Amino acid sequence: MAQRTPIRSILSVVPSTQTSTEGMPKKEQPSERGASRARNASERQPPRQRRQTKPNTQQPQQKQQFNKKIAQEPILPLQSRQRLSAETPINRMVNGLPLPRQTAVETYKILEWQRYRERGRKQSAFERNPQSDRGNIVNNLNVPSSTRQQRIRRAKQQKKAISPLIYGARILILGVGIGVIAGTLLSIFDPASRMPKKNSQLEATELQKTSNSFAQQNLQMTSEIEPLKKQLQELAAQHSDLTAAAIFVDVDTGAYTELNSNLSLAAASTIKVPILIAFFQDVDAGKIRLDEMLKMEAEDIAQGSGEMQYQPPGKLYSAIEVATLMITNSDNTATNMLIKRLGGATILNQRFKSWGLNKTAIRNLLPDLEGTNTTSVRDMGNLLAQIHQGKLISLRSRDRIFEIMRRTVNKSLLPQGIDKSATIAHKTGDIGTSIADVGIIDLPNGKRYLAAAIVKRPHNDARAEELIRQFSQKAYQFFSQASN
Numbered sequence: 001m002a003q004r005t006p007i008r009s010i011l012s013v014v015p016s017t018q019t020s021t022e023g024m025p026k027k028e029q030p031s032e033r034g035a036s037r038a039r040n041a042s043e044r045q046p047p048r049q050r051r052q053t054k055p056n057t058q059q060p061q062q063k064q065q066f067n068k069k070i071a072q073e074p075i076l077p078l079q080s081r082q083r084l085s086a087e088t089p090i091n092r093m094v095n096g097l098p099l100p101r102q103t104a105v106e107t108y109k110i111l112e113w114q115r116y117r118e119r120g121r122k123q124s125a126f127e128r129n130p131q132s133d134r135g136n137i138v139n140n141l142n143v144p145s146s147t148r149q150q151r152i153r154r155a156k157q158q159k160k161a162i163s164p165l166i167y168g169a170r171i172l173i174l175g176v177g178i179g180v181i182a183g184t185l186l187s188i189f190d191p192a193s194r195m196p197k198k199n200s201q202l203e204a205t206e207l208q209k210t211s212n213s214f215a216q217q218n219l220q221m222t223s224e225i226e227p228l229k230k231q232l233q234e235l236a237a238q239h240s241d242l243t244a245a246a247i248f249v250d251v252d253t254g255a256y257t258e259l260n261s262n263l264s265l266a267a268a269s270t271i272k273v274p275i276l277i278a279f280f281q282d283v284d285a286g287k288i289r290l291d292e293m294l295k296m297e298a299e300d301i302a303q304g305s306g307e308m309q310y311q312p313p314g315k316l317y318s319a320i321e322v323a324t325l326m327i328t329n330s331d332n333t334a335t336n337m338l339i340k341r342l343g344g345a346t347i348l349n350q351r352f353k354s355w356g357l358n359k360t361a362i363r364n365l366l367p368d369l370e371g372t373n374t375t376s377v378r379d380m381g382n383l384l385a386q387i388h389q390g391k392l393i394s395l396r397s398r399d400r401i402f403e404i405m406r407r408t409v410n411k412s413l414l415p416q417g418i419d420k421s422a423t424i425a426h427k428t429g430d431i432g433t434s435i436a437d438v439g440i441i442d443l444p445n446g447k448r449y450l451a452a453a454i455v456k457r458p459h460n461d462a463r464a465e466e467l468i469r470q471f472s473q474k475a476y477q478f479f480s481q482a483s484n
Helices: 007-011 032-044 059-072 078-085 089-094 101-118 134-141 145-160 164-189 200-219 226-237 268-285 319-328 332-341 345-354 377-389 395-405 463-483
Strands: 243-250 256-259 293-295 316-318 423-431 434-442 448-456
Touching: 226 243, 226 256, 226 463, 243 377, 243 463, 268 319, 268 332, 268 345, 268 377, 268 395, 268 423, 268 434, 293 319, 316 319, 319 332, 319 395, 377 395, 377 434, 377 448, 395 423, 395 434, 434 463, 448 463
Parallel strands: none
Antiparallel strands: 243 256, 243 448, 293 316, 423 434, 434 448
């Protein structure tokens, strides 16, 4: 391979600054000989990427001849020197031109050394680890810039190209991990996991205890009135063939007295009180409107009390009119219409249970002359207490209920035992084997107590009615005196 002209030897020669006879510097007046020699020097440069494949045995001789020619050549002008200096290995590398392998390695060493010397390093990273990326660096230097850029671009694309399956697997693993952590935290902080488990029998027992205590909480029964209870027991003992049950509770103080309060007896028409409460619950919930028109069907018509049974089937009544007639006139036909409109007996019985009424249930449509529809005086007292406290219905509906119950036509039982200056909202019940009356009494001084009495009797025995009147009188006298 032909020996190249050393760049440093050319650059080391300083041009003359002497001026010519015309006053111009000689460097600005290149001779013909200098220009021709500059052209010859440019022509002597080898073509790009020409590599010597065979060893040159005449290299020493050619080198001597080349040095001799260089020694005989004059100093080149500035323009020629600038053109030749642009062909230095460093400039060729900066401009992206290919270099021979040996020249590229040497140039890289020079640059590395200068770079780390400026940083205050004693030796370059290339010298500490000669095997680090040497082949890649040299190969990249011998490759055109466009090809290198394409390689770099492909390498970046390969790094960025990730399969969607990998993303899906990562998301799945992340979701599973979060789910495990959340489940662990919930199991740690869940209060239910710390409570001992109960078997079904214990749970049923607890539910029964809760239901039994529910009525007491609503009734707010604090202390039993022993004198009043003794009087009621003496009155009931006078009629051994009558089964009497009664309860009286002061809603302000919680003082109470009771007699066979948990005994399940025939409800007769007192079953219409919880039906009325269920009706106004649906009114508050927007399930039924007071002015909604209900059609009386032939299957709804019932004998016994009430005047609707004498009207032709298909007649329309407003919902509030049907509910009012059910209480004031104890209309059995109106009761059957409301039971059907509220979802049937089964649905109503479930609601009664949710209110804490354990002995109250509808088993037949009215008239229930056999007494299959049952209740207890404690259930009725509990229901009246909840109405008074506004727990089951809104205050507006509570006022409507009390207003309807004050218009009850039959006043032969509890109202007979109180003073005419007192006010009572109540509902009676009367079948051959049972008679009952439940209500809330307001005393003239503003006190209020609730009352419920049911007497099981021989068929249509009038003594049962008288016994309820006597119970009412004793209770009214006691609460009137206690309020003074």
